[in-house]
Amino acid sequence: MDVVLDVQDLRCGYGDVDVLEELSFTVAASEVLCVLGRNGAGKTTLFKSVLGFLPARGGRVLVDGRALSGWGRRELARTVAYVPQAHAAPFPFTVGEVVLMGRTPHLGVAGAPGRADRAVAEESMDRLGVGHLATRPFTEISGGERQLALIARALTQQPRLLMMDEPTSNLDLGNQARVLHEIRDLAAGGLAIVMISHTPDHAFAVASTAALLRPDRTLRVGTPEQVLTEGALGEAFGRPVRVLTGVGEDGATVRACLPVP
Numbered sequence: 376m377d378v379v380l381d382v383q384d385l386r387c388g389y390g391d392v393d394v395l396e397e398l399s400f401t402v403a404a405s406e407v408l409c410v411l412g413r414n415g416a417g418k419t420t421l422f423k424s425v426l427g428f429l430p431a432r433g434g435r436v437l438v439d440g441r442a443l444s445g446w447g448r449r450e451l452a453r454t455v456a457y458v459p460q461a462h463a464a465p466f467p468f469t470v471g472e473v474v475l476m477g478r479t480p481h482l483g484v485a486g487a488p489g490r491a492d493r494a495v496a497e498e499s500m501d502r503l504g505v506g507h508l509a510t511r512p513f514t515e516i517s518g519g520e521r522q523l524a525l526i527a528r529a530l531t532q533q534p535r536l537l538m539m540d541e542p543t544s545n546l547d548l549g550n551q552a553r554v555l556h557e558i559r560d561l562a563a564g565g566l567a568i569v570m571i572s573h574t575p576d577h578a579f580a581v582a583s584t585a586a587l588l589r590p591d592r593t594l595r596v597g598t599p600e601q602v603l604t605e606g607a608l609g610e611a612f613g614r615p616v617r618v619l620t621g622v623g624e625d626g627a628t629v630r631a632c633l634p635v636p
């Protein structure tokens with residue numbers, strides 16, 4: 376198995392408080408790991424640690440078998456791409472310029488992007504359906520359009536590992552389906568993907584592995600069907616949850632979750 380991200384016994388937090396304790400999981404090429412847990416459980420903290428923004432207090436994070444401390448910043452940016460939540464990115468540039476920034480780690484020291492770099496950016500924009508927005512200011516498009524543009528920027532990096540923080544928040548149903556389809560397609564093409572989601576349905580739809588942060592700070596890892604049971608979801612979110620099953624397009628079982636008011 377081609378393991379891209381290997382997290383072993385990770386412990387991290389802020390001040391004198393540990394938010395995450397002894398978390399372990401791996402993500403291989405072509406796998407999609409979906410991280411779920413209640414508000415404040417530590418999902419973003421986990422991302423910060425894997426991206427090298429928050430030092431681990433214990434355990435280790437290996438990318439392609441090498442500890443994060445052994446990677447140069449540009450080198451890591453050629454391998455790991457991050458899609459932030461769209462509301463956190465008020466860039467004063469056009470959509471096309473923001474997407475082209477994804478090429479930055481691939482350029483030489485004095486490098487300006489060339490024709491090949493622009494072609495990669497255009498292909499990414501077409502893939503996410505935002506090519507027609509290329510000349511629009513990034514600050515003057517909708518939240519959903521910004522989300523799609525940020526995913527296009529991350530693809531323009533041509534990474535091995537894609538870290539996505541709630542990639543379907545802000546998106547209408549059609550665009551949620553578009554992004555989920557792309558996530559499945561990118562994984563099939565060999566990318567390793569880690570996504571945070573508040574929608575267990577999306578883990579059932581595209582994830583090979585679900586990782587559920589529980590109130591006792593432990594992580595339950597397995598297939599979505601193993602991990603996202605009514606009991607485990609009820610315990611994790613503190614309210615009863617129903618898991619409903621139906622028949623999908625191809626006759627396969629599909630699952631959706633409903634919080635019980």
Ligand SMILES: Nc1ncnc2c1ncn2[C@@H]1O[C@H](COP(=O)(O)OP(=O)(O)OP(=O)(O)O)[C@@H](O)[C@H]1O
Pocket residue numbers: 389390394412413414415416417418419420421
């Ligand atoms: N910079 C910080 N300094 C101190 N505590 C922090 C900081 N950032 C987050 N925390 C705390 O760490 C815990 C985990 O926060 P985190 O943002 O990782 O949760 P999350 O699972 O991403 O939540 P949400 O679903 O609401 O986005 C929370 O208790 C939060 O208050």
